[in-house]
Amino acid sequence: MTILLLEIMQWVLLVFALLTIIRLVTSKTAESKLACLNVLSGIILAFLVIHGVRLGRALYLDIALVYDIFGFLGLLAISHFLNKKIAGDKDD
Numbered sequence: 001m002t003i004l005l006l007e008i009m010q011w012v013l014l015v016f017a018l019l020t021i022i023r024l025v026t027s028k029t030a031e032s033k034l035a036c037l038n039v040l041s042g043i044i045l046a047f048l049v050i051h052g053v054r055l056g057r058a059l060y061l062d063i064a065l066v067y068d069i070f071g072f073l074g075l076l077a078i079s080h081f082l083n084k085k086i087a088g089d090k091d092d
Helices: 002-026 030-055 059-091
Strands: none
Touching: 002 030, 030 059
């Protein structure tokens, strides 16, 4: 029963990831795209954790932790870049 529930959760996360990718492609502003990338990163993180629990392998949990750290650092870098770009546009 637990394996079936974890597999259903993986399929639900896959549907959410596809919907997020559609939103990412159709969004027009950079802020909206950044939010979609952040949500997609969280979905991938949840998928890795559920997959690791389902298989009983701690390696996936380690990979998920490293992925989350790099995803957060990437989000900070992109936010910093967008902030500088917006501040530069206001000065002109």
